[in-house]
Amino acid sequence: MIDFTILTDHFQEYMDGFLTTIESSALALLGCLILGTIIAVFRISPIKPLRWFGTAYVEFLRNIPVLITVFLFYAGGPVLHLNLSGFASGTIGLAVYTSAFVAEAIRAGINAVPKGQMEAGRSSGLSYIQTMRYIVLPQAFKIVIPPIGNQCINLIKNSATLGAVAGLDLMYQADIINSETFDVFSTYIFVGIFYLVLTIPLSLLFSYIERRLNRAY
Amino acid sequence: MIHFSQINKHYGQFHVLRDIDLHIKPGEVVVIIGPSGSGKSTLLRCINRLETVTSGELIVNGTKVNDKSTDINKLRRDIGMVFQHFNLYPHMTVLDNITLAPTKVGGLSKEQASEIAMKYLTKVGIPDKAKSFPSQLSGGQQQRVAIARGLAMKPKIMLFDEPTSALDPEMVGEVLDVMKSLAKEGMTMVCVTHEMGFAREVADRIVFMDQGQILEENTPAEFFDNPREERARQFLSRLNH
Numbered sequence: 001m002i003d004f005t006i007l008t009d010h011f012q013e014y015m016d017g018f019l020t021t022i023e024s025s026a027l028a029l030l031g032c033l034i035l036g037t038i039i040a041v042f043r044i045s046p047i048k049p050l051r052w053f054g055t056a057y058v059e060f061l062r063n064i065p066v067l068i069t070v071f072l073f074y075a076g077g078p079v080l081h082l083n084l085s086g087f088a089s090g091t092i093g094l095a096v097y098t099s100a101f102v103a104e105a106i107r108a109g110i111n112a113v114p115k116g117q118m119e120a121g122r123s124s125g126l127s128y129i130q131t132m133r134y135i136v137l138p139q140a141f142k143i144v145i146p147p148i149g150n151q152c153i154n155l156i157k158n159s160a161t162l163g164a165v166a167g168l169d170l171m172y173q174a175d176i177i178n179s180e181t182f183d184v185f186s187t188y189i190f191v192g193i194f195y196l197v198l199t200i201p202l203s204l205l206f207s208y209i210e211r212r213l214n215r216a217y
Numbered sequence: 218m219i220h221f222s223q224i225n226k227h228y229g230q231f232h233v234l235r236d237i238d239l240h241i242k243p244g245e246v247v248v249i250i251g252p253s254g255s256g257k258s259t260l261l262r263c264i265n266r267l268e269t270v271t272s273g274e275l276i277v278n279g280t281k282v283n284d285k286s287t288d289i290n291k292l293r294r295d296i297g298m299v300f301q302h303f304n305l306y307p308h309m310t311v312l313d314n315i316t317l318a319p320t321k322v323g324g325l326s327k328e329q330a331s332e333i334a335m336k337y338l339t340k341v342g343i344p345d346k347a348k349s350f351p352s353q354l355s356g357g358q359q360q361r362v363a364i365a366r367g368l369a370m371k372p373k374i375m376l377f378d379e380p381t382s383a384l385d386p387e388m389v390g391e392v393l394d395v396m397k398s399l400a401k402e403g404m405t406m407v408c409v410t411h412e413m414g415f416a417r418e419v420a421d422r423i424v425f426m427d428q429g430q431i432l433e434e435n436t437p438a439e440f441f442d443n444p445r446e447e448r449a450r451q452f453l454s455r456l457n458h
């Protein structure tokens with residue numbers, strides 16, 4: 001039923017795609033954590049226009065398919081005289097899309113820290129930034145780790161959209177292999193396994209970190 | 218040392234503090250009592266600007282609290298605050314809870330701050346808990362750590378907002394004992410509390426609040442035995458039943 005010669009014959013293509021998927025996911029992960037943190041800060045900032053921007057950003061991105069975000073960068077690039085490759089526009093689109101979810105997770109984590117913590121810090125003479133740095137954020141971190149872990153897994157799965165913009169990832173390579181073999185089932189079973197090789201260890205890693213953090217205090 | 222002059226505060230339409238005039242001298246222990254929702258916490262929290270006022274003038278340690286040019290972090294160094302729910306930092310040990318502000322705000326070295334922290338932990342009776350996390354302590358012990366944390370900044374004023382209300386009855390005494398010894402040493406203290414025994418024994422002055430107003434200021438003996446205000450009398454009789 002499953003034709004293993006597809007895997008052995010096309011191993012090089014699968015590996016190229018797999019490595020590209022890892023590379024794109026890692027870059028997008030870094031990007032979405034940075035962007036997400038900035039947007040989260042906007043959303044809790046006392047400055048109204050920043051809050052509005054943050055809310056609009058999150059609501060827009062959370063409510064469209066990831067593929068649209070990737071297409072926006074792929075097709076929007078030339079309009080702005082930026083010629084982004086499939087890989088670049090896919091990775092940026094993925095980072096921007098996921099950053100909305102990351103921002104929400106961080107904001108929720110900060111809000112989950114009791115108000116009395118900020119008050120205790122400020123009343124002892126610490127500045128707002130110091131109180132955030134030493135008191136609120138370390139507690140928010142523990143709350144934020146599980147949802148960030150989920151977003152990280154989602155990001156890897158969503159990276160399959162790179163295939164739609166010739167991003168040279170696993171999905172793109174699989175489409176090429178499929179057009180040669182016409183064995184949809186076998187071709188994509190192996191793709192699925194490659195994704196699992198990434199997501200399952202990561203999932204285990206996050207639950208390990210979560211357990212460690214819960215034991216910390 | 219603390220001067221409220223014609224202080225008013227609104228939450229939207231709600232008039233939470235009405236024409237407050239209150240003057241507290243260095244070394245005085247003032248206990249604020251009154252029914253729930255009468256504005257006691259709000260009044261206390263104005264002193265270190267956890268709440269801002271709508272109008273009037275509030276001067277603490279010679280500084281206009283609500284002035285734009287006031288360095289609020291500097292003012293707050295000299296005002297310790299103890300909360301009903303302790304508000305210890307759960308992710309830090311007891312020692313780190315106490316040394317955080319002295320090192321980050323007071324500029325002390327870790328060693329100096331630890332030395333001071335141990336001194337105050339000894340004072341509140343739990344030097345052996347320095348390495349524990351707050352979650353490993355009883356409520357009474359947590360509140361004593363919170364007091365030590367406030368004292369470690371060597372404040373000129375200590376504010377207490379119902380420090381024993383969240384405690385099991387058998388732990389109230391240990392916290393009140395610490396507060397009593399602090400009062401004896403001449404600390405300027407403003408306490409919101411329902412502990413009438415403490416108020417009678419330690420307070421220099423009782424401030425009775427109702428519906429955002431100070432209705433009566435009196436010595437404890439006069440206030441408890443012979444309150445001037447009808448509403449104070451009603452409040453006390455409800456407490457005794």
Ligand SMILES: Nc1ncnc2c1ncn2[C@@H]1O[C@H](COP(=O)(O)OP(=O)(O)O)[C@@H](O)[C@H]1O
Pocket residue numbers: 228231233251252253254255256257258259260
């Ligand atoms: N942030 C707020 N917004 C609106 N109303 C508030 C706020 N904080 C307190 N209040 C109201 O102000 C009144 C006084 O509160 P508070 O000072 O906490 O009273 P007390 O400490 O005497 O119980 C209460 O009726 C309370 O509901």
Ligand SMILES: [Mg+2]
Pocket residue numbers: 257258259379
């Ligand atoms: Mg209160």
